Amino acid sequence: MADNNDFDRMLMNLTRSLAVALGERDRHTRLHSERVVRLSLELGRECGLSEDQLAVLALAAEFHDIGKIGIPDRVLQKPAPFDDDEWENMKQHPVIGERIMLAIGHEHTAQAAVAVRHHHEHFDGSGYPDGLAGEAIPFYSRIISLADSYDAIAVTRPYHKARGHAAIMDILHAEAIVKHDPALLEIFSLLIERSPLRAADA
Numbered sequence: 712m713a714d715n716n717d718f719d720r721m722l723m724n725l726t727r728s729l730a731v732a733l734g735e736r737d738r739h740t741r742l743h744s745e746r747v748v749r750l751s752l753e754l755g756r757e758c759g760l761s762e763d764q765l766a767v768l769a770l771a772a773e774f775h776d777i778g779k780i781g782i783p784d785r786v787l788q789k790p791a792p793f794d795d796d797e798w799e800n801m802k803q804h805p806v807i808g809e810r811i812m813l814a815i816g817h818e819h820t821a822q823a824a825v826a827v828r829h830h831h832e833h834f835d836g837s838g839y840p841d842g843l844a845g846e847a848i849p850f851y852s853r854i855i856s857l858a859d860s861y862d863a864i865a866v867t868r869p870y871h872k873a874r875g876h877a878a879i880m881d882i883l884h885a886e887a888i889v890k891h892d893p894a895l896l897e898i899f900s901l902l903i904e905r906s907p908l909r910a911a912d913a
Contacts, residue, residue, distance in 0.1 A: 725815060726770065726773070726774070726815075726820075729774060729777060729811070730744075730773065730774075732780065733774075733776070733777055733779075733780065736779070736780050739868075740776050740779055743776070743862055743863070743866065744772070744773055744774070744775065744776055745773075746858075746862045746908060747772045747773075747775060747855065747858045747859050747862055748769050748772040748773050749908055750857075750858035750861060750862060750903075750906070750908055751768055751769070751771075751772040751854050751855050751858040752765055752768065752769055752772070753902055753906055753908075754854050754857065754858060754895070754898065754899055754902060755768045755854055757898050757899075757901075757902050758854070758895075758898065766819060767819050767822045767823055767826070767851065768826070768851050768854060768855075770819055770820065770823040771812075771822075771823035771824075771826035771827055771830075771851050771852075771855060772854075772855050772858065774808060774811070774812060774823065774827060775805075775808065775826070775827050775830045775855050775859065776804065776808065777807075777808045777811050777812070777827070778803070778804035778805055778806065778807030778808030778809070778810075778811065778827070779804045779807075779808075780807070780811070781803070781804065781807040782800060782801060782803070782804055782807075783800070785797075786800050786801055787801075802831070802839045802840065803840075805827060805828050805829070805830060805831055805839070805840055806828060806840050808824075808827040808828070809824045809825070809827050809828035810824075812824035812827055822851075823851075825849055825851075825852075826849050826851035826852045826855060828840065828841075828852075829841065829843060829848055829849050829852040830852045830855045830856050830859060831856070832844075832848045832852060832856075833889060833890045834848070834853075834887075834888055834889065834890060834891055834892050834893070835888060835889045835890075837889070838890070848892075853891070853892045853895055854895065856890070856891060856892075857883070857891055857892075857895055857896060857899050860882075860883060860886070860890070860891070861879055861883065861899075861903065861910075862908075864878075864879045864882055864883075865879055865910035873910075874910070874913065875910060875911060875912045875913025876903075876909055876910040876911065876912055876913075877912060877913065878913060879910055880900065880903075883896060883899075883900075884896065884900075
């Protein structure tokens with residue numbers, strides 16, 4: 712019977728394989744996920760999370776978009792806004808991601824799966840897939856949501872140009888209470904000023 716160290720090594724190899732698969736499917740998503748991990752961990756440490764909690768947060772942040780593996784190329788790579796049907800399709804990626812993480816069958820990946828499912832919930836309850844609001848949204852998900860939004864706005868995509876740091880923060884503050892946890896945003900606003908991942912000024 713394999714001991715815990717063997718299982719941990721197997722888990723590490725499995726998650727590394729998933730990361731490679733995501734990169735092969737969509738290099739942009741893979742690079743974005745790497746930056747989201749780093750930003751999420753910075754925010755998690757600032758919030759006083761334990762090492763075990765940070766490990767779960769890192770796993771969830773790394774694979775928050777793994778469900779995009781199940782989204783058709785015509786939607787995933789569309790260089791224009793989605794129509795209603797395409798948007799409904801894209802909104803399935805957190806649910807698909809949760810299923811993928813749960814299939815690994817480890818305590819940490821089960822916790823990460825919950826965070827993956829809910830990283831597009833909005834603080835006012837207007838997000839997806841379950842319309843959770845406020846502190847009903849898992850804490851890991853609220854952290855990832857902020858890191859995800861910051862990096863997404865900072866990088867040029869087919870449907871928008873990269874924004875400078877000040878413009879990004881203006882957008883995030885405008886989304887506070889509606890999209891983001893305002894208390895977390897306050898902490899993030901301070902740490903991002905000294906982060907190596909701070910976007911350049913416009």
